[in-house]
Amino acid sequence: MALPQTKHDTTEARLATLSLPESGWSAPARRAALARVREMGLPAARDEYWKFTRPDTLTRPDVIEAAVFDSGEPPFFNEIDTLKVVFVDGVFDADASDDLSLEGVSIERLADVAGTDIHWAKDLYGTLETNGQDPVARPLAALNTAFATDGLLIHVTGKPSKPIQLTYSHADTRSDAILHHVVKVEAGAEVTILENGPAAARFNKCTEIDIADGAALHHVRAQGRDHERRAATHMFTRLGEKSTYKSFTLTVNGVMTRNEQVLELTGDEAIAHVAGACVGDGDFHHDDTVFITHDAVDCESRQVFKKVLKNGATGVFQGKILVKPGAQKTDGYQISQSLLLDGDSQFLAKPELEIYADDVACSHGSTSGAIDEEGLFYLRSRGVPERDATNLLTLAFLAEAVDEIEDQALADEIVSRLEGWLTRHG
Amino acid sequence: MLEIKNLHVKLEEEDKQILKGVDLEVPAGKVHAIMGPNGSGKSTLSYVLSGRDGYEVTEGSASLEGQDLLDLDPEERAAAGLFLAFQYPVEIPGVGNMTFLRTAVNAQRKARGEDEMSATDFLKMVREKAKDLKIDAEMLKRPVNVGFSGGEKKRNEILQMAVLAPKMCILDETDSGLDVDAMKLVSDGVNALRDAGRGFLVITHYQRLLDHIKPDVVHIMADGRIIKSGGPELALEVEKNGYADILSEVA
Numbered sequence: 001m002a003l004p005q006t007k008h009d010t011t012e013a014r015l016a017t018l019s020l021p022e023s024g025w026s027a028p029a030r031r032a033a034l035a036r037v038r039e040m041g042l043p044a045a046r047d048e049y050w051k052f053t054r055p056d057t058l059t060r061p062d063v064i065e066a067a068v069f070d071s072g073e074p075p076f077f078n079e080i081d082t083l084k085v086v087f088v089d090g091v092f093d094a095d096a097s098d099d100l101s102l103e104g105v106s107i108e109r110l111a112d113v114a115g116t117d118i119h120w121a122k123d124l125y126g127t128l129e130t131n132g133q134d135p136v137a138r139p140l141a142a143l144n145t146a147f148a149t150d151g152l153l154i155h156v157t158g159k160p161s162k163p164i165q166l167t168y169s170h171a172d173t174r175s176d177a178i179l180h181h182v183v184k185v186e187a188g189a190e191v192t193i194l195e196n197g198p199a200a201a202r203f204n205k206c207t208e209i210d211i212a213d214g215a216a217l218h219h220v221r222a223q224g225r226d227h228e229r230r231a232a233t234h235m236f237t238r239l240g241e242k243s244t245y246k247s248f249t250l251t252v253n254g255v256m257t258r259n260e261q262v263l264e265l266t267g268d269e270a271i272a273h274v275a276g277a278c279v280g281d282g283d284f285h286h287d288d289t290v291f292i293t294h295d296a297v298d299c300e301s302r303q304v305f306k307k308v309l310k311n312g313a314t315g316v317f318q319g320k321i322l323v324k325p326g327a328q329k330t331d332g333y334q335i336s337q338s339l340l341l342d343g344d345s346q347f348l349a350k351p352e353l354e355i356y357a358d359d360v361a362c363s364h365g366s367t368s369g370a371i372d373e374e375g376l377f378y379l380r381s382r383g384v385p386e387r388d389a390t391n392l393l394t395l396a397f398l399a400e401a402v403d404e405i406e407d408q409a410l411a412d413e414i415v416s417r418l419e420g421w422l423t424r425h426g
Numbered sequence: 427m428l429e430i431k432n433l434h435v436k437l438e439e440e441d442k443q444i445l446k447g448v449d450l451e452v453p454a455g456k457v458h459a460i461m462g463p464n465g466s467g468k469s470t471l472s473y474v475l476s477g478r479d480g481y482e483v484t485e486g487s488a489s490l491e492g493q494d495l496l497d498l499d500p501e502e503r504a505a506a507g508l509f510l511a512f513q514y515p516v517e518i519p520g521v522g523n524m525t526f527l528r529t530a531v532n533a534q535r536k537a538r539g540e541d542e543m544s545a546t547d548f549l550k551m552v553r554e555k556a557k558d559l560k561i562d563a564e565m566l567k568r569p570v571n572v573g574f575s576g577g578e579k580k581r582n583e584i585l586q587m588a589v590l591a592p593k594m595c596i597l598d599e600t601d602s603g604l605d606v607d608a609m610k611l612v613s614d615g616v617n618a619l620r621d622a623g624r625g626f627l628v629i630t631h632y633q634r635l636l637d638h639i640k641p642d643v644v645h646i647m648a649d650g651r652i653i654k655s656g657g658p659e660l661a662l663e664v665e666k667n668g669y670a671d672i673l674s675e676v677a
Contacts, residue, residue, distance in 0.1 A: 373479070378516035379526075381476050382586060383504035383534035392529060396520025396569075 007041040010059055011139075014042055017061045018147045024114045029126035033145035036130070040139040049136055052316040052348040053258055053287040058140060058202070058232045063176045066201035066228035066255075073420070075167065076196035076222045080409055082165035083107070085152060089170060089200045090177025092150055096167075104158025105191060110151040110180060121153045121182045128208040128236035132262035136291065141234040141260070144206035148180030154193070156185040156215070163192035163218075168199030170226055175200035181207040185215040187240070192407070193217065198224030198254070203231040213240040213267055219247040220410050222417065223254060227283065230256040241267030241296070248405045250414050251278035251286050252421050258287040265292070265299040265327075275304040275404035279418065280313035280345075281425045287316035288336075294327040294360075303334040306401040308394055309345035310425070320352040323360050330355075332362035339397045340370055341390075391422040427491060427625035428452040428475075428594050434485035435467075435474050444470045446650035447486065450627075452594070457626040459636055461661060462647035463669045468629045469513060471647075472598040476510040477503050490594055504530075505537035507593030511583040511600050518570040523582070526570045527552055527589055534590060555588040559615050576603035577611075584615035595619070596627045601635035613638030633665035646672055 003011065015037065020030055043055035057064055085107070086096035092109055100107040113119055126145040132138060154164065166181075177200035185191060189212070199205070211217050223231060231254065237245050251257055261274045278286045292301045307315035317336035338347035349366040371393055379389035398418060405411040428451065435445040444467045452458045462468050474481050475488055477500035488495045490506055498506065518526065532542045543551075556566060559581045571579050580600055587595055597616065601609055616639050620626070628639055636644070636658065644660040645652045646669070654660065654672055664672065 372518075374516045375518045377478055377500060378512070378518065379530070380500035381478075381504055381510055381512075382526075382530035382590065383501050383537065384529055385501045385533060385537075386499065388529070388533060389501075392521055392525075393518070396518065399520040 003041040007044050010044065011037065011042045013061045014059055014143070020146060021114060024116055025119045025122045026110070026114055026125050029122070030146045033126050033129070033142045036133065036142040037139055037146060040133070040137045040142065042139050042143065049289070049318070052318070052350070053285065057230055057256055058258065063174050063202045064230070065173045066170070066226060066230070067173060068170050069198070069226040071225045076417070077165055077194050077410070077413060079413070080163065082163045082194060083160075084165045084167060086167045086169060087150070087177070087179065087199070089172045089175035090149060090179055090203070093169070102160050102162070102164070104156065104160040104189065105164070106155040106157070107164065108153045110148065110153055113153065119153070120155060120184065124182050124184060124208050124210055125180070128210065128238055129206060129234070131264065132234070132236045132291070138234060138260060138262070140204055140232045141206050141236070144178055144180055144204050144234070148178045148206070151180040151182070154181065154183045154191070156183070156189045156191040159190045163194050165194040165196070168195065168197035168203070168224070170198040170200055170224065170229060173201055176202045178204045183207065183209045183217065185209070185211045185217050187212040188214045190216040191218070193219050195219070195221040196224065198226035198229040199231065201229060203229065203233070205231070205233040207235045209235065209237040209245070211237065211239050211243040211245055214242045215240065216244040218406065219245075220405055220414070221248070222250040222414070223252070223257065225253050227253045228255050230254070232258045234260045234262065237261070237263045237272070239263065239265045239267060239270040239272055242269045243267060244271045246273045246404065246406060247275070248401070248414070249276040250417065251276065252417065253280065253284060254286065255283050256285050258289065260289045261291070263292045263301070265294050265296055265301065268297045268299065270296060270299045272300070273302040273304070273404055275302070275401045277306050277398045277401040277414070277418065278315065279308040279421050279425070280310070280315070282311040282313060284309070284313035285316070286314070288319070290319040292321050292332070294321065294323045294330045294332065296327060298329040299327065300331040301333070302404070303336070304401045304404055305336045306398045307338040307347060308341065308398065309338055309347060310341035312344040314345065315347045317349040317351070317366065319364070320354065321362055321364070323355040323357050323362065325356040327357045328359040330357060330360040330362065332360070334364035335400070336366045337397070338368045339394060340368060387426045391419070391426060394422055395419065427454040428488070428627065430486070430488045432486035433474070433483065433488060435470060435481050435483050438480050438482050444650055445474070448650070448652055450645065450652060452625040452627055454593075454625050455622040456642045457620065457628060457639060458643045458645060459628045459630060459641035459661065460645045460647050460652070461630060461664055466647045467650040468647055469598055472510055472596050472629055475596060476500060476508060501533065502537070504590070504592075505534045509587050509590060509592035509595050511587060511595065511597045513598040513602060515571050515579040515583050517572045519572050521570050523568055523570050524552065524566045527586065530586070531589060552589055556585055558618065559585050559588075560611060561585055577605065577608035580604055580608065580612050581615070584612055588615065588619060593623065594625045594627070596629070598629045599631065600628070601630055601632060609635065609638060633661040636661045648673055
C-alpha cells in the first residue's frame, strides 16, 4: 500500500540525507532495512504508536542544534573498572578507548569488519529488529539498521571479568549519530554492558541482543545530562531458556527521548526485567515504550518505570505484555508511576495486556501523583527542611526502579546522580 | 518551657473555630496531661503547635522557652526542641528507618549550628535506645512505619523522641491502639526521658496511660478551652465519672 503523501515526503527527505554503505556481509540486511523504511514510512504525529510523542524532530532531515553540556562532574561509572569504548558524536575514539580485548568476549567495531563477506553477526544484524517490527512498526530502528555508521559487535562466550562500558560523548552541536550494536551471549555466558552519555545532538541507537540458554546480560544505562539532545533508542532482545536480561536506564534531562525495548521470551523459565528512572525539569520529554512477548512456559517479566516531572516536563509510558498461546505460567508485572512536582507537568501512560494463555499471572498498574503531604509534614516535624524532605521522598519514589539494579556499586552511582539532580533542581 | 496564651484556631478550609482561647503553661521538668472528650480540640492543639498546614491562628500565642513558635516552619520548631509523637505515625515507603533518623538528627544539628554526628556514634546511640524499646535491627532497616503494627509504630515514635532528645514532648494519644504490654513499654520509654530540663504534654482520652506516665498536672479540655485543671486525682475522677460531671459543673 502506498504511503500517504506527506509521510512519503518526510521519509524520502530524510533518506536523501543518508547513504547506504554498500559492501560486505551487512549489505543485504541494510538493503532490506531500507526497503522496510520505505514501506513503513517514518513515524508521523498521527501514528497511534506516536500519539504521545512528536516524532518530527527525530525524523526531519536536519538536526536541531543542541548545546554541549559540561557538567563538570566526573564521568559516569568512573570508579568502576570497565573496558571502555568511546564514541564521540557517533565516531569511534581510539585514543579514549581501551584495547578491545578481554577474556570471555570478542569485541569488534561494525565499521572495521563491515567489508568482510562473512561474520557471526550476519545472522543477527537486522534480524531481531525485523522480528520486532511485528505487530508494531518501528521505522526508526529499520532506518538505523540500514544506515548505521558504526557500533559494536559483542560476542560473549564466557564471563568477562569486568563490564563493557560504552561511552557516548557529545562535542558537536549539530551531530547526528546512528550506531548499531549486536550482542550475542552464548549459552551459560554472562556479561554486563554499561552505556552512558548523550551521544550527539541527535542520536539513533539500535541494539540487538541474543541471549542463549542459561546466559545472562545486565545492562545499565545513563543518558547524560545534556538538556537539548534528542535520542531514539531501540533494544531488541531475544531470550533463550533460563536466560536472564536485566536492564535499567537513567534519564536526566534531555529535550526528547524515546527509549523502546522489545523483548521476546522464547525459551522456558527466562527472566526479563526492564526498569527506568527519569527526572525532568522544564523542556523535557521522555518516552518509555516497551513491548514484551511471552512465547514460552514459566517465564517472568517485570517492567518498573518511574518518572519525576516538574515545570512542564512530560513523561510517557507505553508498555505491553503479550502472552502468546501456550505461554503458560507466565508471570508478568508492570508498573509505571509518575511523581508530578507541580501542576504543569504531565504523565501519559498506556499500559496494555494481551493474553492468549489461561494459566498466567499478569498485573499492571499506573499512577500519577504529587508528593505525599502527610509524609512531608512527618519529616519536617522531625526537623528535616522542606526541600530535603521533598528530595528524600522523591528518591524513595524512585527506589523501586533503582532497586532493579543488582550491582550495588552501580545502583549507588545512579542514586548519587539522582541526588545531584534533585539538589540542583530543588 | 511551653507557654500558650489565649490561643484561638480555626480550620483554614471551613470557617470553623476549633480552639477558643487555650491558656496553658508547661514548665521544664513537668508532665502535664490534657484529657477531654472527642472533638474537644486536643489533637488540633498538638497539630497547631507542631506547625501542620490547614489551621489558622486567629488570636493568641504559643512559645517555647520564650521563642514564638507560630511563626516558625515545622522543621524550625523541631530544631528549637519541640517534638510531637503522632497519634497516627506516617508510613514512608522507600525511606529506611535508620536513614530517616540520621537525616532528622543531622538536620536538627545543622539547624542549631552543630556538627553532624559521625556514622558510628550515631549507630551506637540508636542501637542502645532501640534496645530499651525492644526495637530490633530488622525494624531499624525497614522503611519508616511500613508494615509496622500499631504498637511498633508507637514504639518507633518514642525511639525518635529518644534519639532527637527534644526539650518539649507532645504525645498525641500515644496510648491509642496499644495493648497493656505495649503501653508499659512505651511508658517506660517516656519515663526514661523525664528530666528536669524537659517538659511533657500528654494528650489522652483515658486515665490508664497516666497510671504509667504520672502527670504533675491534669487539664480537662472541652469545646476548645481548658475548663478545669488539677492534680492527678482529676484524671481518676474522669475515669470514674466520665466528663459529664465536669462539663456540667463548669457550665
